[in-house]
Amino acid sequence: MSKTFLRRLIAVVSLLGMPMMATAFETTATAAYVYDQSTGTVLLSKNAQEPLPPASMSKLMTIYMAFEAVTSGRLNVDEELSVSSHAASFGGSSMFLDTTDRVRVEDLLRGAIIQSGNDATVVLAEALSPDGTEAGFARLMTERAAQLGMRNSNFVNASGWPAIGHRMSMEDLGILTDRLISDFPTFYPLFAEEEFAFDGRVPSNTRNRNPVLSMGLGADGLKTGHTQEAGYGFVGSAKQGDRRIIWVITGLDSAEARREESIRIVNWAFRQFAEQEVATAGTQIATADVWMGAAPSVGLTVAEDLTLLVPALNQGNITADVVYTGPIEAPIAAGQHLGELVITFDELPEKRIPLVADADVARGGFGTRLRTAALVLWQKFGPVPGDAASEGA
Structure with missing residues (x-):
């Protein structure tokens, strides 16, 4: 029925x-996702569900799980972690840790966020891994991502180092960013810190790589990424007034293109849309x-x-x-x-x-049930014989 x-x-x-239409945004990124967190509105989705190499942007998953561990008490921000030979072996962006170091969790978090340290990320991963290995933690990352609703992510490592099968979609990175901001308001300000000079040993790698952090756009996070395979990418967030947007882009051909595209997206998202009760x-x-x-x-x-x-x-x-x-x-x-x-x-x-x-x-009483039953009979069999109304009386 x-x-x-x-x-x-x-x-x-x-x-x-009020008027209702915004100019469509054409992005030069290979894939992009723009989300208004305040109203839960997707403003742009271009190849956003396609699993792609995320480069260092996938560090955000390791960072999220480290924040969870600190919140639950499995890690303490003042706890010192040892550095394995595997963690110390990474090139690329780094804190330049070695196996003689014991590093505070808080410093490792800053090293992963601000310096994009591959070594810092792996130290955190090995500490939280069920079997003490980065590979074991990567499997845990994939499971946790699925629980968070990230349907197109598969992790092979903790840092985003190029590897076959290590993939995330831009939509998944947007979902993860939404959760980082919402779930960890105490830790989120780490992403807006402009400099971290860990014991002075890496003077060339102390500045936050966020290309729009100090441009007056309200930007306060999150993470850049770059490999030859992935191109230049960025997961960003900015807040103006009561509105916050999240954007994820990848496949740009230079750091300058990444910066310019981020500026365009922020201006478009805040100027072309408005909240309405x-x-x-x-x-x-x-x-x-x-x-x-x-x-x-x-x-x-x-x-x-x-x-x-x-x-x-x-x-x-x-x-x-x-x-x-x-x-x-x-x-x-x-x-x-x-x-x-x-x-x-x-x-x-x-x-x-x-x-x-x-x-x-x-629920209606007897009269209601009687009228309902009569209505069902009428609809099923037509007028009841002898009904005066059906005879035109």
């Missing part, structure tokens, strides 16, 4: 009351038919105040649909999830917002 109902809502659309919790947006209830319908509302990110320029198209499967059988409790508000913009992915009942609806 239940059917899926779709109702177009002109009233909800008119609440927006659409509905407050408890405000009835639509109604749904009720089956066997003390009332024939129930109001649908959003559970929380609804703010959407909308394009700020030009006039475009927007539709808002209420979708639910009904009629909905009573009893119904206020706050019960009953359907979705599906909003579709030009140039943006559709947005699906849960809708809940705005009031209780009790």
Whole structure:
């Protein structure tokens, strides 16, 4: 008996009351992902689900798991870790650790974040690995990534050193960045530190590689990456006012192109979109038919105040649909999830917002059940013989 109902809502659309279309952004990156964290809106997705070599951007996964370990007490920021010959053997970006060193966890975290130290990352990985090896930790990274909803990531090592099968999608890096910012607000400021001179031994590698960190754009993280295979990439985040955006790019042909593309993305994301309050919790947006209830319908509302990110320029198209499967059988409790508000913009992915009942609806009494039974018979068999109404009386 239940059917899926779709109702177009002109009233909800008119609440927006502003122009609706932004100019499409054309990026020179091979793959890109731009996400407005404040409203949960994907602003740009180009080859974003394709698994690609992430270079040092995959260090963010090791860093995330190290933050988890410190938070849970498995590691202590003042704890000193030894450096294996394997960790000390890495070239590329480095803290220049050797096997005689014992290094504080906090220094290793700064070394991985600011200096992009391959050796620092591997020391952390080996300390947290179930078998004490980097390979064992990489397997754990892959498992943890899947738990976080990262569907296109596979790790072979902890640092992003080029390896067959070591892959992440730009969307996955965006998901990971969202979690780093949300889950670890105490540690996240480490990404905005501009310099880390670990005991003065690497004067040429003390500056944060973030290309837009000090440009007045609100940028405060996160991680660059570069290998010959991957090209130049960057995972960035910036906050202006109450809005925060996350962007991930890869496949650029130079560090300068990476910097310029990041500036373009930040300017576009903040200037071409604006937040708009659409509905407050408890405000009835639509109604749904009720089956066997003390009332024939129930109001649908959003559970929380609804703010959407909308394009700020030009006039475009927007539709808002209420979708639910009904009629909905009573009893119904206020706050019960009953359907979705599906909003579709030009140039943006559709947005699906849960809708809940705005009031209780009790199950109907004997009279309600009798009328419902009569209605079912009418719909199934037609007019009952002798019914005066059916005879035109």
